[in-house]
Amino acid sequence: MSKTKVLNLKDKIDGNEMDLSLSNLTEVPVKELAAFPKVTVLDLSCNNITSLPLEFCSLSHLVKVDLSKNLLTVLPDDLGRLSNLKHLDLYNNKLTILPVSFSQLKNLKWLDLKDNPLEDNLAKAAGDCLDEKQCKQCAARVLQHMRILQEEVDKERERRLLKEKEQEKKKEAKQREREAKEREARKRQKAEAKEKKRKEYSAQLAAQTEQEQKMKRAEEKKRRIDQIAADKKNAPDSVPKARRFSLIGLLFKLLLLLLLGLAGIVGVCQLTRLKEESVCVPINVALGDGITWVQEQEVGVRVSELVQEVDIRAKVLLQKVSSLAPHFLKPLGVAPATTGTEPVETVEN
Incomplete structure (x- = not known):
């Protein structure tokens, strides 16, 4: 207004x-x-x-x-x-x-x-x-x-307020239940994520360990190969040389044994009763031919002395071999000679 x-x-x-x-x-x-x-x-x-x-x-x-x-x-x-x-x-x-x-x-x-x-x-x-x-x-x-x-x-x-309160309580209860479920779900998700990370870490650690072992084995293999190559490089001729030396020594020993064996056989055929046997006849003939050839060549006194020395040494050797004669002559069925009771013929110059 x-x-x-x-x-x-x-x-x-x-x-x-x-x-x-x-x-x-x-x-x-x-x-x-x-x-x-x-x-x-x-x-x-x-x-x-x-x-x-x-x-x-x-x-x-x-x-x-x-x-x-x-x-x-x-x-x-x-x-x-x-x-x-x-x-x-x-x-x-x-x-x-x-x-x-x-x-x-x-x-x-x-x-x-x-x-x-x-x-x-x-x-x-x-x-x-x-x-x-x-x-x-x-x-x-x-x-x-x-x-x-x-x-x-x-x-x-009051009834409406009570109903609203009950509805609110139910709503709050549902909210709490939903929140509890959400918390449980988050907790479960965290646990699953943690377990997944743990498995991934274990798998990664196992793969890393396996890779390290592979690398270690590869390094060890490479080291062995390098060592073998280094050994081959540092001593390429040592093994063949040693083998050559051992082969030469073996051949020398075999040749020496062969010469000793021949000398022994010649001595047996010259100094024992076997010289009349058919086995020793070719040997004695060959030995006589050889001595005759040497004499025909008019070799000097030194050769004669050398022959005498060889003859003496052969006698000594035959005396040593005579002790082993039974073992050597037994397969031939010949009785061993008795040294000292029968004369031993010498090879004349």
């Missing part, structure tokens, strides 16, 4: 009463009314008000309010905040129900709800309001009815 209209409100005040009836109002000037806290009686009857704003419930200083003959269809939910309200006239409006907070109007002593399309239970509780007594009874019965509704509403709210 404008400042002019605010000044006009002051003209509507008479003591603690303000008369705004028949003012053709469609809204309640709550802000302007709040400027007059000493006004406890407010007459808004015979206007075109369809609803009360929520701010109207803040005018807790009001004691008597007349809203009869308006177009109200509903009252604000916080109407119970008008804690000092004692007298309320709602005659001839379009109300069907009252807000549950109506039960909080503990100081309400007078109420008129005639000529409203109230629901059956509320209309039955309100009854008639034809005189002061009936209006007081209406206030008491409606307050009682609204208290019952308030209790039902409170119970319903």
